[in-house]
Amino acid sequence: MGRHWTNDEIVAEIQKRAWYHKITLRPGIVTPGIEQLTDLWNMTRQSRSYLSYAGKRVLDLASFDGMWSFEAEQLGASLVVATDCMQPLYQNFEFCKQILESKVLPLYNITPYKLWEGLQVLLMDDFTNGLPFPQQIYHNKFDIVQHLGLLYHLRDPLWTLSQSRSVLKTGGHLLLETACILDMNQSMMVYNGPPGKMDRIYPDDTTWWLPTVPCLIEMLRGTLFEPIPESIRTIPSGKRSHYDAGRVSLVARAIPGSAIDQKAYAELIRVFRNPGLVPDYL
Numbered sequence: 001m002g003r004h005w006t007n008d009e010i011v012a013e014i015q016k017r018a019w020y021h022k023i024t025l026r027p028g029i030v031t032p033g034i035e036q037l038t039d040l041w042n043m044t045r046q047s048r049s050y051l052s053y054a055g056k057r058v059l060d061l062a063s064f065d066g067m068w069s070f071e072a073e074q075l076g077a078s079l080v081v082a083t084d085c086m087q088p089l090y091q092n093f094e095f096c097k098q099i100l101e102s103k104v105l106p107l108y109n110i111t112p113y114k115l116w117e118g119l120q121v122l123l124m125d126d127f128t129n130g131l132p133f134p135q136q137i138y139h140n141k142f143d144i145v146q147h148l149g150l151l152y153h154l155r156d157p158l159w160t161l162s163q164s165r166s167v168l169k170t171g172g173h174l175l176l177e178t179a180c181i182l183d184m185n186q187s188m189m190v191y192n193g194p195p196g197k198m199d200r201i202y203p204d205d206t207t208w209w210l211p212t213v214p215c216l217i218e219m220l221r222g223t224l225f226e227p228i229p230e231s232i233r234t235i236p237s238g239k240r241s242h243y244d245a246g247r248v249s250l251v252a253r254a255i256p257g258s259a260i261d262q263k264a265y266a267e268l269i270r271v272f273r274n275p276g277l278v279p280d281y282l
Contacts, residue, residue, distance in 0.1 A: 005099055017092055021067035025099045031065065031092075036238070040247055041067075043233045044148060044177045047249040050231040051173055053077045056143035059119070059167060061112050061160075062150040066093040069104045072146065081122060081142075083110040112150065115163040116278050123167060141169040148249075151178035155208050161223040162276030165254055170280060174225055174252045179210055182234055183244035187215040190243065202241040213248055223277060224260070224268070225252035256280060 005013075007029060014031055022033030022041075053075035060069040063082035073080045082093065082104050090108045097104060110118040123140050145164045151157045164174055181190065189211040192198040201210050211219065213234065217227050231251040239245055257265040257280060269279045 003098070010099060013095065017095075019065060019092065020089070021065040023065060023067050023070060023096050025096060031096070033067075039235060040177070043235050043247065044175070044249040046233050047177070047231045047251055048175055050228060050251045051144060051175065053144065057140070058144045058146065059083065059115070059142040060146040061164070062148065063093065063106070063108075064089050066096055066104065068146050068148055070096065070100060070102055072144070073102055073104055077144075080104040081119070082106045082108070083112070083115075083118075084108045085111055112154065112160040113156065113163060113276070116166045119167055141172070142167055143169055143172045144175060145172070146175045148175065148177045151176070152209055153206050157209055158219060158223060159276040161219060161225070162274070165224050166276070166278035168254045170254050170256045172254045174220075174254065175249075176220075176252060177247065177249040178216070179207065179237060180216060180234070180246060180248040181210050181212045181243045182236065182246040184212045185214060186212060187218050188212055189215050201243060201245060202239045210243065210245060216248065220252050222268070224255050224257065226255050227252040
């Protein structure tokens with residue numbers, strides 16, 4: 001049995017910490033989070049409504065305080081794995097996990113560029129089968145990957161989309177939310193500039209790229225995803241920018257290599273030119 005926290009103790013502990021997410025820990029007790037992001041999170045929940053989490057294996061990338069991980073568990077997921085590379089926020093996650101008596105599995109040393117390598121043991125054994133390493137050695141891929149608020153922070157966004165596809169079952173789903181350009185119909189992506197002068201989009205040393213929505217859709221198709229049109233939502237970001245910068249959320253289904261041009265698929269899995277995408281048959 002873990003420590004029993006009174007409501008007053010929980011509130012006092014919350015007040016000691018800086019919070020990114022709003023997480024309901026008990027009725028009437030919610031971590032403060034960033035109020036300006038509430039509309040963004042609600043938009044993502046609208047896209048998420050196209051998914052069923054009951055009995056699903058879920059991977060949550062860039063988990064931060066863990067709001068999306070805990071919500072996935074509360075929606076009925078059978079396994080939720082939370083990954084990130086930011087140690088200070090892990091303390092918030094552990095605190096919430098204890099209060100919620102959650103079974104979410106935290107792996108806060110997994111980079112989104114190496115999901116396939118870092119999650120091998122989970123892909124091979126789901127801990128519910130009495131015989132580890134079943135005949136279909138990688139049959140335990142995830143049903144849902146949550147890729148939220150991450151893509152535009154990555155220098156190599158296609159790589160992380162490929163890695164997300166590699167650990168996802170064919171027919172599974174990607175829940176994606178990212179910054180984007182809303183007012184252009186061209187398929188293009190704007191680079192924010194070199195380190196120290198990253199202000200072409202808006203001043204932010206953590207923002208590398210902003211794709212247009214058509215570009216994002218083509219990037220997904222180029223990594224064996226098919227976006228579900230009715231799941232797509234957008235809102236303006238409110239940040240000052242040279243472009244109509246905003247946010248987009250959507251659900252995309254993981255499609256097999258056989259669903260695209262076979263010469264194109266053969267090119268996609270040439271690891272020396274397209275690192276990150278692992279063929280379905282492995």
